[in-house]
Amino acid sequence: MLVFATSDKGGTGRSVTSSNLIYRRALQGSDVCYLDFDFGSPTAGAIFAVNDVARGAPAGGLHSYLRGKVGGPMRVDVWSESDRLSLRGRPDGAGQLCLIPGDSGGAEFAATGEIIDRCAQLLLRVEEEFDISLVDLSAGRSYATEIVLAALTAPQLRGVTARWLVFHRWTRQHVLAAAGLVYGERGIVDMGARRGHDADRLRAAIRFVRTAVVDPRSEELSGLRATQVGWLQEINRDLQHLAGAERVGQAFTLGSVPLDPVLQWREQLISDADTVTKQIANAATVEAFELIAKLLTEDAAWRSP
Secondary structure, three states, X not given: OEEEEEEOOOOOOHHHHHHHHHHHHHHOOOOEEEEEEOOOOOOXXXXXXXXXXXXXXXOOOHHHHHOOOOOOOOOEEHHHHOOOOOOOOOOOOOOOEEEEOOEOOOOXXXXXXXXXXXXXXXXXXXXXXXXXXXXXXXXXXXXXXXXXXXXXXOHHHOOOOEEEEEEEEXXXXXXXXXXHHHHOOOOHHHHHHHOOOOHHHHHHOEEEEEEEEOOOOOHHHOOOOHHHHHHHHHHHHHHHHHHHHOOOOHHHEEEEXXXXXXXXXXXOXXXXXXXXXXXXXXXXXXXXXXXXXXXXXXXXXXXXX
């Protein structure tokens, strides 16, 4: 299965949430691969704590591959190459955890026939090798999104299951922007239709993920005044109404990730040690990651509302 992760704008937590989802899926026993197609800022290596590719690969990353400079992009086995001790060593029952980084100092580049063909070849390769391959795209209406949409129409990828996650913060601006990214002019559905996709099928393959969601009832907000809690509840109701009207509501949402201090202050994978031993991260955050990771392959969660 191929999963494409994008967001309405930067700062949504797309990359750190996607990384945690794929990490949790590996712990659940699946062989997984993370491809950093955020060409303008390929820093997924920092989230996986692989210092050698923290800013992208010095050479031979995805930029180099797609532009025909190398025969295949660099691969990193996170279990053996992570510099973080809690990630070093593949746990019992876990699947493969592979990172394919972008190039350090890279930038966005337009789709050409050769780039699209090489992208299609890569997607087919990882689809055959891994249970789930997650492609982290640049935010907004990017060249990276256009490249993969074009590549997915290649004959060799027909019949491959491809799903899309659109990440957004739980604010009015982000809800509107996320809806525009999917349904608006030059959005994912429109761009896909221009590239030969069936618009209805593509639309059905898209789900939203809310990030850094503040729950007015959470213990973390117990120190707020009653008027503040009441105001937050009112804002939450307004957002739910807006999301429903914009087709970004609960029926189209795969899950929500609560606001977590670790993710706010340091973008990293949240290990069990962070919640159980160190107690620096919230268990509810891990539970959200685990649920969404499982739902990636649950067909019932992807049926048209």
